[in-house]
Amino acid sequence: MSAAEAAPPAGGGRGIPLFLDFFYKLRERGLKVSAHNWLALLDALGQGLHESSLDGFYAVARCILVNDEGDYDGFDLAFAETFRGVITDLEHLTDQLEQWLRDPKQLMYLDPAMRALLESIGIEELRRQLLERLAEQKKRHEGGNRWVGTGGTSPFGQGGVHPSGVRIGGSGGGRSALAVADARRFRDLRKDLVLDTRQMGTALRRLRRLKRKGAIEELDIDGTVDETARNCGDLEIVMRPPRKNDVRMILLLDVGGSMDPHTELVSRLFSAAHQHGGFKQLESYYFHNCVYSKVYEDAAFTKPVTIDSLLRRTDSNWYLVLVGDAWMHPGELMMNSSSFWSVEAAPSGLRCLAKLADHFPRSAWINPEPKRLWDAPTIHEIGQLFEMVPLTLDGLGEMVEHMRTPPRAGRRTRIAKVLRERE
Amino acid sequence: MSRFKSSERYIVSDDLGKAVDVAIAIGRPLLIKGEPGTGKTLLAVDLAKQLGKPLVRWQVKSTTKAVEGLYQYDTVKRLHDSRFGDGDVGDIGKYIELGPLGRSFAAEHQSVVLIDEIDKADLEFPNDLLHELDAMSFSIPETGEVVDAKQRPIVVITSNNEKELPDAFLRRCVFHWIAFPERELMAQIVAVHHPDLESELLASALEAFYRLRRLDGLRKPPSTSELIDWIAALRHADIDPAKLLGAGLPFLGVLLKKEQDVTLAERGGARGGRH
Structure with a gap:
């Protein structure tokens, strides 16, 4: 559903306040603005914290509506889009809000999601609370201050002069909120970009919690002492599951050839997995282009390990992560070795991959190529065997989600089909 | 004009000052994230100084449990007293000691509570505090006592981003990310x-x-x-x-x-x- 369709025509002058338009724009940018956030913003505006200036509104709205620095950029974009060309005097923002609240018909113009959001709080209750707030604020504007516990004079409503302090990222005070939003200072923090090892580590660490609740129990000494004491000194044993991370992972890395441009990124992922992953066991192997019947312990391909021996040693509790661009000549996927001259009878690359996917239900393929290139035949083919995710923070997050749930039925059928073919 | 400003000890950007104001005005915890060494902890220290309110600091570690911030029941001391006879062990209240959050609820005057490095604790930790931070009240099952905040404390929470915080928790916070200073x-x-x-x-x-x-x-x-x-x-x-x-x-x-x-x-x- 597009917010633009659901909202009334812009020229219609339906009185949809700017801030609602802003809300739609934020959602288009993928920010999850909850009812909680929205109420808090109305509360803050009701108290006049934005000081009737766009700069003030920017700061207030951002600290309430955004709760992750990765969303700062999306916020800036939505802000610039909503408020560019609009009179920047927000003196009447609260008046507008009040009018809107007094007119029940206005709810008709909301899109279903926004209406559901408001209804979850109770429209009448919301209206009552906000009108009360606004009335209070009008009174307060004359002087007085109900700011809890400050004891000072009112910090609000002193006119739109910008404080003279230094704005981070700016060249000094006085940059308007729009200029700040336009500068997109937080572009680098977006989660759909790849950043450093530490952030990758944080993403990988989320895998850890999956296996925290192991079956083997250990003695909880603190708990036992505590319960025993409560029990007037009669021994009361408390057992608990071990907190040790039980994740075992196999990392298969594609090296050389078309992967060369991604070497730096993949090496960061590799060190993130080793340093920050905290896995119980982590084994990494290398392959070139496609996995055939062997993978290698070293990137120089001198120490081969057969896929069969790998499968024998590991069970389905292991996680399998393949990293590669899945970009090859379609023939390479069907060949049985990376060498044209090999005469051994061996399964094709696709079959080897299907075997891995079948053995490790918890598996994923991380592809460093941008998603727009994933239509390529071999990428598409491999994407049917493994959940394919991009090598970005979002992608790693997605991977964690996939690994937590069993593979989709369609994927299992596809894997089974490849295994049956040309047996 | 933001109320919270730079002092001779601590430099505040406009956006950060505003975030502090908003958190205080709407009575929600202020969550501060940022690169290590950007002065997240100092913020709470300086805020308390500027407002002239006591700072209650709760340093979170990997083993910290949410309830420890509220109160602790010293069962071992009670057992010791019961075995080696000292005082009235029937009065459980004597063995209840309030934690940092509990103390700030119970105090007569408003205080600034710093929950430092919340991401160090277990993933469930923030969720376990949701109710207490919303309602600013908790009960002690051992004694049946209910501790209500006399003054809603100003809560500042810092995170180094080592773990992600649950959505339900994030929704309730005013958020500011301290950018690396220019x-x-x-x-x-x-x-x-x-x-x-x-x-x-x-x-x-x-x-x-x-x-x-x-x-x-x-x-x-x-x-x-x-x-x-x-x-x-x-x-x-x-x-x-x-x-x-x-x-x-x-x-x-x-x-x-x-x-x-x-x-x-x-x-x-x-x-x-x-x-």
């Missing part, structure tokens, strides 16, 4: 720590510092606190400011803590840095 702001921050620094040394040190941070591929870029230490070292050794602009920075180990980074900087330094 040169101008950094000069002010340095001045707080080195009030009588010669301007020439300051300019060269900042130049070298930002050039270093621009190097591509640093595992751990140097932060504010490392810059401040580094300047202290430079002053102590009476280093000529001109030396900082060439290759081979003195006391590089104060700024960079990883071997690969040092190697990278030495190579990058030879090229005069990447712009």
Whole structure:
């Protein structure tokens, strides 16, 4: 559903306040603005914290509506889009809000999601609370201050002069909120970009919690002492599951050839997995282009390990992560070795991959190529065997989600089909 | 005009000042994230000072449980007293000790509570505090007592981003991410720590510092606190400011803590840095 369709025509002058338009724009940018956030913003505006200036509104709205620095950029974009060309005097923002609240018909113009959001709080209750707030604020504007516990004079409503302090990222005070939003200072923090090892580590660490609740129990000494004491000194044993991370992972890395441009990124992922992953066991192997019947312990391909021996040693509790661009000549996927001259009878690359996917239900393929290139035949083919995710923070997050749930039925059928073919 | 402003001890950006104001005005916890060494903890310390309110600090560790912030029931002491006879063990209340959050609820006057490094604790930790932070009240099942906040404390929470925080928790917070300070702001921050620094040394040190941070591929870029230490070292050794602009920075180990980074900087330094 597009917010633009659901909202009334812009020229219609339906009185949809700017801030609602802003809300739609934020959602288009993928920010999850909850009812909680929205109420808090109305509360803050009701108290006049934005000081009737766009700069003030920017700061207030951002600290309430955004709760992750990765969303700062999306916020800036939505802000610039909503408020560019609009009179920047927000003196009447609260008046507008009040009018809107007094007119029940206005709810008709909301899109279903926004209406559901408001209804979850109770429209009448919301209206009552906000009108009360606004009335209070009008009174307060004359002087007085109900700011809890400050004891000072009112910090609000002193006119739109910008404080003279230094704005981070700016060249000094006085940059308007729009200029700040336009500068997109937080572009680098977006989660759909790849950043450093530490952030990758944080993403990988989320895998850890999956296996925290192991079956083997250990003695909880603190708990036992505590319960025993409560029990007037009669021994009361408390057992608990071990907190040790039980994740075992196999990392298969594609090296050389078309992967060369991604070497730096993949090496960061590799060190993130080793340093920050905290896995119980982590084994990494290398392959070139496609996995055939062997993978290698070293990137120089001198120490081969057969896929069969790998499968024998590991069970389905292991996680399998393949990293590669899945970009090859379609023939390479069907060949049985990376060498044209090999005469051994061996399964094709696709079959080897299907075997891995079948053995490790918890598996994923991380592809460093941008998603727009994933239509390529071999990428598409491999994407049917493994959940394919991009090598970005979002992608790693997605991977964690996939690994937590069993593979989709369609994927299992596809894997089974490849295994049956040309047996 | 933001109410919370820079002081002689702590420099605040406008956005941060506003976030503090908003958190106080709408009575929600303020969640502060940012690179290590950007002064997240100091913020709470300075806020308490500016408002003239006591600071209650709760340092979170990997083993910290949410209930410890509210209260602790010293069962061992009670058992000891019951076995070796000292006082009335029937009164459980005697063995209940309030934690940092509990104390700030019970106090007569409003205080600033700092929950430091919340991401160190278990993933469930923030969720376990949701109700208490919303309602500003909790009960002690052992005694049936209910502790209501007499004054809603101002809650400041810091996170180093080591773990992600649950959505339900994030929704309830006012959020601010402290961006790494630009040169101008950094000069002010340095001045707080080195009030009588010669301007020439300051300019060269900042130049070298930002050039270093621009190097591509640093595992751990140097932060504010490392810059401040580094300047202290430079002053102590009476280093000529001109030396900082060439290759081979003195006391590089104060700024960079990883071997690969040092190697990278030495190579990058030879090229005069990447712009």
